Amino acid sequence: MPLTGGPGRGGHAAPGTGAPVRRRGIPDATVARLPVYHRVLTSLAERRVGVVSSDELARASGVTSAKLRKDLSHLGSYGTRGVGYDVEYLVYQIARELGLTQDWPVVIVGVGNLGHALAGYGGFASRGFRVVGLLDADPVRIGEVVVAGGEPVVVRPLADLEALVAECGVTIGVIATPAAAAQPVCDRLVGAGVTSILNFAPAVLVAPPEIGIRKVDLAVELQILAFHEQRKLGPAAVTA
Amino acid sequence: MPLTGGPGRGGHAAPGTGAPVRRRGIPDATVARLPVYHRVLTSLAERRVGVVSSDELARASGVTSAKLRKDLSHLGSYGTRGVGYDVEYLVYQIARELGLTQDWPVVIVGVGNLGHALAGYGGFASRGFRVVGLLDADPVRIGEVVVAGGEPVVVRPLADLEALVAECGVTIGVIATPAAAAQPVCDRLVGAGVTSILNFAPAVLVAPPEIGIRKVDLAVELQILAFHEQRKLGPAAVTA
DNA sequence: TAGATTGTTAATCGATTAACAATC
DNA sequence: TAGATTGTTAATCGATTAACAATC
Structure with a gap:
């Protein structure tokens, strides 16, 4: 390092x-x-x-x-x-x-396939982001141990969110839930004191203006790729 | 629709x-x-x-x-x-x-957590992208049935790549492998005739200039968020 | 006709590029 | 000193914005 x-x-x-x-x-x-x-x-x-x-x-x-x-x-x-x-x-x-010389404790809410992928993503830990919490609403997922940044992290119930944020001084939350759960989770993160949110759910979130929100749409890049691919193949094929 | x-x-x-x-x-x-x-x-x-x-x-x-x-x-x-x-x-x-009124058959190479998340991502199917193949190098993953865009898709060995691309007329490939496997997979996709590649692996790929490559770094947005968060907290805390 | 809203224009702003003086 | 490469300048380019004429 x-x-x-x-x-x-x-x-x-x-x-x-x-x-x-x-x-x-x-x-x-x-x-x-x-x-x-x-x-x-x-x-x-x-x-x-x-x-x-x-x-x-x-x-x-x-x-x-x-x-x-x-x-x-x-x-x-x-x-x-x-x-x-x-x-x-x-x-x-x-x-x-x-800001990568600072320690950034983050929580990931939603531990499905994407949550697992994010937790295991090497690029997080190597850049100072420390996954201090994995939260899920589904009881069957609670208790699972996921290795995030080389450390074992236990999946905890959503109810633990506020305590965890306060305890670890979390300022950044990552949302990897289904679309329907995203806004309520966002509200709770904001209520708990989180001031920046990274949203992977296919939903547009609303939050107070002082909260920094960035949305990652996994399909946007694919669409831009298709746009250029279409151009390569020749527009004549489309207009037909 | x-x-x-x-x-x-x-x-x-x-x-x-x-x-x-x-x-x-x-x-x-x-x-x-x-x-x-x-x-x-x-x-x-x-x-x-x-x-x-x-x-x-x-x-x-x-x-x-x-x-x-x-x-x-x-x-x-x-x-x-x-x-x-x-x-x-x-x-x-x-x-x-x-180009979303066209049918875009895509293959996803690498069916770990991220590959699963991408296959199950609703935003793909609803926008005309059809997952016609899930490929993995790991024998234990072969044969698993994953639901992608409402259709069951069987995970196939990497050896099937060329045949699949030719058979389904695939022009777009998605790479969701570990970093080390990304370049070889890229080479094979290009060799098989794929002309656009979406890369989720933490690796910089090289390919002929006529190939369209887009890279998605799941940590970049988090870094930009941290940058703004640091500014919010006040730069004095950093310079100290 | 009166009211509403588009599509376009012209002005502003920010980002990119090429060239080169500063300087190691 | 001669060669190399930065940091900055000025010119160009593209994107954003505000305003409004066109027109439903």
Whole structure:
């Protein structure tokens, strides 16, 4: 886990100058790409690569080097001209920017196939997300032990939600229930104090504006793929 | 399934005029939102709503009415001034644009938790995607019967891939294997004639440029959520 | 006709790109 | 110093927004 490695280099910000240090306001488009850079950098670090150029990193991430440098410039000046970027250092800076150097306790509500898949998804634990609770409304699922992020987690009844959120300081909830259960679960999560919700259920959730909600529709990408596939096959076939 | 309803109104394009009919080139940002409109419209149709205004549809979709009208204008003039949009008609036009009026046979490779979740995901079947094959490399999984889109589908060995793709005319493959298996499976799908691949495995796939690949990272959205959550809590807590 | 709502226009905004001066 | 590569600038491109003429 190389995320904890410190700077190891000096003076990259403007510490005491009265100048406007910018900060805040990283473009959304950049934020959406940071996880990609982070993943690529992590895999480079695992392969003991010490330094990358913007050109190499961009190619591996599927973007242009101009875009990559522009993106990174929003975080600060973390590269070395004529040399490139120190992999460990950059992976740490991106992780810090994304908030991955913090511990994020999450609960997953709904432990069907998707809930199991999410709990077992390696990408969660490796990025600082810790599954502290698996909750389900179905009595037959209660008590099952699921390995999430290398740790055994027992499936608990939905009734435990409020206590669990309070006890572990949970701020992020993941909904993986059937559509009908999603809104009530959302309401209870919000009531319990959760402030960000990731929704995998095929339902549009309503919550107070201060709650951050993101919806993942597993079929959207498939539809976009079909759209492009149709274009490839030629539109004439469709208009017929 | 109201997708098959025809126009029921006349003359919405420019049939025989020599004028440039535009066509092609719907902005990517618009294409990405069409599935959202489609889903909302489908649910309106189920509730027997006949007509919606851009204002209502926009609100239900989480966009502004100006953006919605702009988006729809790229497809054609399918509304009625002073009235709104005929729900059935518009849902059909969007479905046609996305290619959802065609039958899309898909194979899912990897029938673990995620493969099961995808196979059972209602959003696939209702949008014209038909799971014609579930394939797995693990012998113990072979023979299991999974219900996908209301139809029973038997899990078959990976060896059947090429025959299945040829037999059913499969053009879209879904990869839900562990990371290590993803690239070999991708290669075989491409070799078998598949031209679009949806990748849920935590691996970056390489394929010829004419192959359409989209990657779904189940953790990316969680990271973006954490980013905003961190901002909410105040950046001071981080810089400390 | 009066009221409502679309489809389009023009202005604004944000993101991408190419080029290059700064600098290791 | 010469070569390499960043960080930034300015130009371009695409997307969003607000307003309104067209029209049902």
